[in-house]
Amino acid sequence: MHAALDIFRALGDPTRLRIIHLLRAMELAVGEIAQVVGQSQPRVSRHVRILAEAGLVERRKEGNWVFLRLGKGGDVAPFLSLFDRLAPSASEALWQTADLARLTAVRADRGRAAESYFAEHAEEWDAIRSLHVAEVDVEAAMTALLGVEPIGHLLDIGTGTGRMIELFGQGARQVTALDRSPDMLRLARAKLPEGAGDKYALLLGDFAAVPLESGSVDTVVLHQVLHYAQAPELVIAEAARVAALNGRVLIADFAPHEREELRLRDQHARLGFSNDQMESWFAGAGLLMERVETLPGQELTVQLWLGRRKQAPILRQVERMSA
Missing domain, CATH: 3.40.50.150 (Vaccinia Virus protein VP39)
Known part of the structure; x- marks a missing residue:
């Protein structure tokens, strides 16, 4: 029961729900999530900490960056499966679509930076x-x-x-x-x-x-x-x-x-x-x-x-x- 309450509390915030939906799309760095949701990195880090303490998110440090992915624990899987069963409301569908569009833009920016590097150093x-x-x-x-x-x-x-x-x-x-x-x-x-x-x-x-x-x-x-x-x-x-x-x-x-x-x-x-x-x-x-x-x-x-x-x-x- 304690684990279930922690998970429900962690999910009871709109920003944390947005983070879960983004991580269902791909593994992301904290800074990338902050850029997509339009919040400061420290604020996003606090949300991530709550999700991680509930087992919903796993953190992996890589150099100066922290990458996130969905938790793999057995207690977590049934809750994450709810996202496939519950149809979003009209407002939820709008912000999900908007977040994924911004995520695409973030990835495109990074892709363009890599392509620019390749073009400069190809030979x-x-x-x-x-x-x-x-x-x-x-x-x-x-x-x-x-x-x-x-x-x-x-x-x-x-x-x-x-x-x-x-x-x-x-x-x-x-x-x-x-x-x-x-x-x-x-x-x-x-x-x-x-x-x-x-x-x-x-x-x-x-x-x-x-x-x-x-x-x-x-x-x-x-x-x-x-x-x-x-x-x-x-x-x-x-x-x-x-x-x-x-x-x-x-x-x-x-x-x-x-x-x-x-x-x-x-x-x-x-x-x-x-x-x-x-x-x-x-x-x-x-x-x-x-x-x-x-x-x-x-x-x-x-x-x-x-x-x-x-x-x-x-x-x-x-x-x-x-x-």
Whole structure:
């Protein structure tokens, strides 16, 4: 009874209800929530503390930022399920829609900052990455993880300068490279082999909304891309969606670190990922974690996570409607 009363008290405030609805959309930083709801960060932090004490919200510190997600406790799930069962009133529907629109604007601002950085540093990007960790070691580990199993249709999400399609494209049946920067795609095209024909498709698009059909890809690669994502779990869910049954998703990125300058200078949205965090996101996307490998570096550690889809691919709502 005590837990139930704490939860009801925590939910008995309009701002805290707005925070819950926002966190149902994606994991967010406290500052992002403050920007969306139009309140000061200290005031939002007080609301977050009440929600966290009731178990409705979990906090995760990352450098100078605090990220929030919905609580996973067994006592909390039944209360959160009420949001699916109760139809909002007209006024509630209005502020929910307005908050989600402002959230989209916040994410767009951050996306534009990252795109501006990419445009300014496109030709230097391979060199910048090599400062973090020896790329030859990362590439060798990725090649070993994928092994001799056929690559099939390869999707390189966030292809950048095209190094991954250069590395794995020859052994693939078909290659799709996705990036949201035209400058990056221009550089990636320069690395395509002569006579490539229609084997290679380079697409301009967002890694949180991959323009491919569900279950259409055999191997998905995300190489040093996920730390730019505002909602990494959504990117992983998209990678899993397009993966065929028994298809593989390979992610190479940083382990958790405290190099705050990478966020400020290089537009990193996340300062690395833990194995527990990644395993949770894989499981939520229907991926079975097969292998994890750690490549320590002098300053930053690179982690490799290899997952496999073991259930039928999830269809987008639009695909269900057109099926």
